[in-house]
Amino acid sequence: MATVEELKLRIRELENELIKSKQKQSDAEHHLRPKIVKMSAEVVDSNPYSRLMALKRMGIVQDYEKIRSYAVAVVGVGGVGSVTAEMLTRCGIGKLLLFDYDKVELANMNRLFFQPHQAGLSKVEATHNYNITTIDNFTHFMDRISHGGLEEGKPVDLVLSCVDNFEARMAINTACNELGQIWMESGVSENAVSGHIQLIIPGETALLILTVYLLFLPYLLQRKAAERPKQEAVQEEEEEVVVHEDNEWGIELVSEVSEAELQDASGPVPDLPEGITVAYTIPEKDGGSGETVEETDQSLEELMAQMKKM
């Protein structure tokens, strides 16, 4: 057990360390280069914009400097989002809004721009660390899209969807549709060998919900396509039938539903190139085969109470 004197000494040591480290921090800040007011097209080593402005000189882009007046919202700061955000920053984007509810982990290190010492921090320190699909956060999300532009109160110029699940994409689709906001949607397949990007302009291009069929390239089908040559060789081998005692919940590795039943259960499948299939099909328009909930006069409160009593 340390004495009071020893503790006092330790406290003084720590205070000194703190002062020194704060000093170092402010020194580092002073070494930050000052903001460059006007983008120069000069081709010299010391100009961070030289290769970007070259695009303008070559006629690829007009008015490259305009990038500084744009605000982009990046939803999802994972494999796609973090690289996007970094590159936009390097290109001189005016303002970035980042949305992600997740934390940095070591598992992210193979592709995200965070560093190992940042593991445990939320991916989006001090900006928008929430799940956009909940009703409360969604309202805030829509507000930021419509008012978070470079000039506060104006909408952002572009929304980039870099999320990894259908629910978030649908939420972004709903928001951008209601706000008439141009956005781009992206996705990478689970086996990481394919991906897609699409531009969506509400009112002009197809909405996300209409293109959802080709959004997912099932991993299984791709693998099957790769295995085809081998399969042909072993066709003589007898297929082992999967047997189990009971299967109360209908879990299956190999489908027990016959081909005919499967055809019945799916909707019409569009004509697709080999190796691609749909993960979702259009449900039939006719009324379902089941019975619907009965009509009742009970109010919501009464129903809630009834449920509680069960």
Add this chain to the structure above:
Amino acid sequence: MADEATRKSVSEIPLLKTNSGPRDKELWVQRLREEYLALIKYVENNKAADNDWFRLESNKEGTRWFGKCWYIHELLKYEFDMEFDIPVTYPATAPEVAIPELDGKTAKMYRGGKICLTDHFKPLWARNVPKFGLAHLMALGLGPWLAVEIPDLIAKGIIQHKDQQNS
């Protein structure tokens, strides 16, 4: 896609009529009533079949749901708390059920203990929007997940019955 027993129990869950989500004010109240009716019927059916395996209730607005589910394995009853939010795009997108105490214990779980429903459930939900509701989420989503994952977790010793934990 499901076997006879599941199809039978699901077919006895009434289908829902109102296609509205939590941002729709009046119509959402109507949808909530239908959700409760379907859930009550499903729990009653379960009790009659001696397979009463969950309870659910919600906050006043019906946007946050929580409850318990049980799974019987080798004559022991395992109980888990569960919860989920209604997403803004409901019922086009299904809620993500979470079992916080099992967070990280199975290979495919998402933040906060959300169970993986992608393969066996989401396509089925998408084809039946808006007729499916929370009762169907339980019957076709959580139920099968418990049936597959819990025995596996018990076999690996990752979860123990609370009687064993106290000793």
